[in-house]
Amino acid sequence: MSHSDSLALPVIDFALLTGDEQQRKEAVEKLGKAAREVGFFYLINHGVVQALSESVQNVARTFFSLPQEEKLKVKMENSPHFRGYNLAGVEITRSQPDYREQFDIGAEREAVVNSPESPTWLRMQGPNQWPQALPELQTVLTGWQQDMTQVALELLRGFAEALELPRNAFDNLYGDYPNEHIKLIRYPGRQESESSQGVGAHKDSGFLTLLLQDDQPGLQVEVTPDNWVAASPLPGSFVVNIGELLELASNGYLRATIHRVVSPKADKERLSVAFFLGAQLDAVVPVYPLPDSLARLAIGPTSDPLNPLLREVGWNYLKGRLRSHPEVARRFYPEHSNSE
Template identity: 50%
Template structure:
């Protein structure tokens, strides 16, 4: 089912429409199981999002970042204990180094949780978004995009559990109830402005369940291959790039792979834009279960790999907020001073032992 043009790519392409066809469903699920273990990344077509919808949100993203800096700063993430809003270039960090990109982070638009001494810290992630003033179209388009990608992500998650020989709803408790998700509109300025660094986003694994990425034709996303080192994941028209998050790696005891990836800053006089959707566990879901895989798959599940600079935690909510605290230090310093000091102490210890 692979075309000649697809053979030139470093990552496989899956057509989601094959999942809905009784004659092709079994082959789709087998293919999903194999590639998810071997690469953790693939292109997804047949998802039902039209070219018109894709062009609409891409244009919206460019329009947002073309605003005056003061208009973007009015939505600064430093206004939000829920880590929602706009971040300037170099304000987000990956593996303790600044990422050369600006972005706006938008989550499930919910009321903030009322806190007392017994409320888990990660429930502070629930809350309202910051929306541009006098621009209702922005909220309308973004909210519709979130809703549609959430349905695609849940459909994929259920396909993964079927592909692993498990009930379709094996992980439903992580994606039902109050939603927890993150949409990032992202702009990467060209490398000529980056003072010699090429880090658009540093090497990392995604902390959630699944990520769906829409990227433009500039490229820059790279995936770590055991055989070939860093390989490029170029633009494919109308396709999302899908990757597995740490929660799926943990739930399958390492059978599924949450692969390392990074973004290299675009070349001189070229800007890059992308739109990333992350479906993450319900903040109330508790600890991630280790699924009872069939015996043949269990033999290949050797446990999840944990980054010593960003350790994997079993509690889904704790694992989610851990990444936000470490990535957005200005927000952490303002709203989570104890955690901020702890992170600084950990970094100092790592520098001493490095």
């Protein structure tokens, strides 16, 4: 880890979080500091087997190299649950197209039979679209999802301890039907004359994001206004960042940080795989009371913590998806497609 000193983001050793009492205490302190000051960090010694992460990257590359017609059989436009494949330029961030080809999956569940009284966000629950031409995609990603969930939950409990809350304070928000989400992302190379927006500047909406990067740079983090630093690839690590729900829950003590991806040069491509841990769609995120020593450091979230739309998980998540995927909004959520 000698080159970790030159990294722009903190490094958290996950093994210490599950170590002896003194190790845990120091790791939790470091975790809280990283999450408050930067909102982004590298996670090392996380226990997810390197061979599994490599399998995920390999199967993702194989998927993206399938013939276009095979990928379009599972295009997201067919799914009211926002699952499936998008061509580069289809997803929108800050009103501009993102130049990344991607495939989204969520927790594999039955679609809910909706009644007129059902909240709109309930329609997001449902089955994934899996490409018939690549059956191992489902097997590999399902195994990875299970391992990533365990890491993310342990981190969430570490954050609860950093906030001096009971260790399992967030468990009931996560619940039995968590809103997990995996995104396979391929950033094609772009010419100097073209837009370099791999993905525009944004915050993530859920609890936590864990990102598996390849060896190509591109991810940038806005640590202070207009000061962007590179989250350079660190082999064997995940890049972890805080989502809006944790920022809201901690009244801004934990920080959801704006980030973006700059497209690789024309002769390169970049592959990343993101795991998002969300709360149950029917949860409402409270603002947790923090001890005075921490509350004084809480800067208040940059979004309004009293806005019920933001704190209601289902609406929070749906709002982001409708804005990012106008073609799904028009087809399956016409009553909302003109609201942005």
